[in-house]
Amino acid sequence: MVQTEATIRGNNSAPKLRAEHLGVVFDRDGQALPVLEDINLDVEDSEFVCLVGPSGCGKSTLLNAMAGFLSPTSGSVRIDGEIVTGPDPRRILVFQERGVFPWLTVEGNIGFGLSKLTHAERSQRIAHYVKTVRLEGFENSYPSDLSGGMKQRLQVARALAVNPDILFLDEPFGALDSITRVIMRGELLRIWQTERRTIIFVTHDIDEAVQLADRVVVLSSRPAQIKEVLTIDMAHPRNISSPRYLELRDELLKQIGLAYEI
């Protein structure tokens, strides 16, 4: 029931995030280098959107522009109708690796954005997110004592702790080994389903996109334009050997321009 209401509200009201005619041109040694061209995209509240595209196409640039770390050359990004002019604690960017602060413990990292809360609220919030990302027992450990997967969970916990509306994830599992990566996808889905945030997730992994996203946005090679937006009409948990899954994956491979056979 609650979910139906959310869906209805999502469909009728303005989108959570809207990119309009977004363009980014870099200046490389005095030469104009267009990276993004006329990107138009609406993302609904608590939607999970993946951005995929060939390497170097500008996926991360698009994410950085949406997160406010990069001013667009033309067009705009609006969140809740407001034009994005800079980074904001209401939307947190999770980096591929080395994003956690090595001089702080797990608790210190999770509590990093919570200095405005009272001590009691802060420790309660930290305890909650330690549990959410399953780092119990490591509260006082430093990142150097954690595995790569644990560090990424810690980064997600630090982001979630400030209660953001939107999480931007920039290939967050890209530096992990393939087994850990699969486990982390399950963890992220579990967190997303309980916490219900809007997630915009950059990946170069097609399987990752089909396993996670409500919609997959396919970007062309540079200058990136939106080539296709593919809706993944499968409920979670997704059977990754079902015909529908394989069909969607093949469709995505085709969109990116890859052959069916290696």
Next chain:
Amino acid sequence: MNSLAHPRAWERYFWPVVAGALLLALWHYSVVWTGTKVFPSPLNVEKGIAELASKHVLWADIGDSLRRVAIGFGLAVVIGIPLGLWFGWNPAANQTVNPVIQLLRPISPIAWIPVAIIFFGVGDHAAIFLIFLGSLFPILVACVSGVSSVPPIFRDAGRNFGLSTRQLLARVVFPAALPQILIGARIALGIAWLVVVAAEMIAVDSGLGYLVIDSRNSGKRYDLVVAAMLIIGIIGLALDFCFRKLERIKSVRWGFRNAS
């Protein structure tokens, strides 16, 4: 058979002790064979240390030297770190002052002694000023380079959580640069200990440097000169050892590659 790369536990202490003993023997027999009346043998020096230790003046001299280093080095830390953070953070400010810093840096603090005496007269303040000068530059330079090598990802993360520039400097840039700042501060402390001895030979009449020069001037007591030198060496070593302990603190240990 043990590999050569892994000496046994007793060997790690045995061979350095043997080397030290051989050196002392060489020193002793050199004095005996040359028949010098001026230079002391190790036994004379040992008696000299005992003589100094039995006098209250030694402990007062050690205290004075340590106090000057603490104040001069402390001032360099308190002024050098914020200044270094600011220069490191503002490339424009850094470009403006960097040529002056690079020009002043290679000047030995000893060369500043006449200037220090003009400014502060003969006394404690001149000595402390020289120690401050000697320790300021290594701290400043380490701090500037530490700040500029903070990964952009940390700054971005800090900005994302809504920190102001001041908060960003205090909560992200400073702790991220701290391992490098500590390395600079350790070098600075070593220099401070070198400078205090030199400054005390000229600008004041107490401290270990004064003890060296006074032992020579009042009766050519070279046994006491060498004894004071050894005490200076031992205290310098102890200071460095204590400072290295700081590198083991967990919030900076990540920045020291070979620390376990």
